[in-house]
Amino acid sequence: MANPVSSSDRIRERALYWFARLQSGETDSAERAAFERWLAASPAHRQAYEALRAAWDDLPRPEAELAAARGYARRRGSFRRVFGPALAAALVLTMGLAAYEGWPLSDTGVYRTAKGERRTVVLPDGTQVELNSDTVLAMRYGWSSRSVELERGEAFFSVAPRKFRPFEVRASGGSIRDIGTRFDVDRRPASVRVAVLEGAVRIRLADAGDERQVNQGQMASYSATGVLTEAAPADLSAATAWREGKLIFRATPLPEILAELGRYHPVVFRLADPALERLSLSGVFKVDDLPLFLATLEAVLPVKIGRAEDGSIAVERTKR
Incomplete structure (x- = not known):
């Protein structure tokens, strides 16, 4: 079953739209007022927009790239009429972010281990994943997020930090959002257990609407029926002994x-x-x-x- 687009993904998409429109230089007062209303509607809107602007500012010579995109749009009248300068700016931004972060806008692939096999893989963004026995991990990397699906088994994640696109593990109806960490996700037939060694993660159950933050040294789990436990101190040595x-x-x-x-x-x-x-x-x-x-x-x-x-x-x- 396809994963639904999360509200945070929709917010980032809207933030990119507004950023591109404002960069186009062709917005009128009504559009700028609409942007201000969207920005004030939620702290999450402002946070997404500021993160996008900071990422743009970090790109090498963004003004030169944007000028080139505008020039291209002007030279190709048909391109401009159909797509507009806002899309040109959006394309420049997303391509620039891909180059800046060192990995493509989208990437898919599946990593597997057989029974008794353990394996370490490095994802395109530099995230290191250790796969336990009998595990299947599918990549769902896109322009707005770094998402992987733990279809079966167990994996230990050492997430590459300082990326614009957030990292997320999806498993059995829940999502585990990285907040700069190293953590273990163990998917069983009836439940998913998450243990955090460094940093923190945020677990969210889409259907149940429940959400919980799990900090360093803690563990939490959720059932296939949508029951999420409280985060509690964990025996991390036992939880991750399989790595040795x-x-x-x-x-x-x-x-x-x-x-x-x-x-x-x-x-x-x-x-x-x-x-x-x-x-x-x-x-x-x-x-x-x-x-x-x-x-x-x-x-x-x-x-x-x-x-x-x-x-x-x-x-x-x-x-x-």
Whole structure:
């Protein structure tokens, strides 16, 4: 399902329109009054316009580029009649921003990892993303935003700062907006968990209309049904241990442990006795060594591990 255009994207588009119109030099008093009304209607309008103007001011020789665009529009009368000098200024601005930031106006692509594979990629804007096992990340970069869709799995983001276009991760009906940070997003079938190591992020649920800021050292999650938790202090070492090829469990129930192992290995676990769901385990384990983990499981819990006829791994209770 296509992602709807957010209100912040619409505000940036309108800000670009007004900036281009004012730069064209052909606005009348009625248009300038309309611009002032739009600017005063919301602090978000002024913030978007000022960010755009600051980005324009940072471009090398913007007046020379704008003069060239005006000259081109004057020389090509048909171009000017159809598109107008405002569009010429907008094109110069967006192309200038693309050159200034060092990446194209739009970019799409999909990054994947197989089960048991971890991978680090660098996006066109310099953002570094570490992909956990069995993860799919789709790029949705456009002229007004840097957006990626976490379709499955988990990823750790080190976002390139000081860009005009904001960075956003979308996952399972929610969006995670970067506020200059390093953060982890873990998408599960029923929920999405966000852990922030540096800076802050803002989580927004479009359908529920809920929004929450998560600061450094905190974690929050939201469910597939649109319930967003409060931000709370987090065990970040456990949340991001996968980056070092480890799993950290702290009194973790056995079903959660087996589900986590299934994320890294092509196996299916079956609990022979529902009472086993009450067992828990703590410790630090290597992700890649499944036989060692299963041997440890048998050594510390009253369970026996065996292969079932269908190839699944059966976990049974033992008497001690």
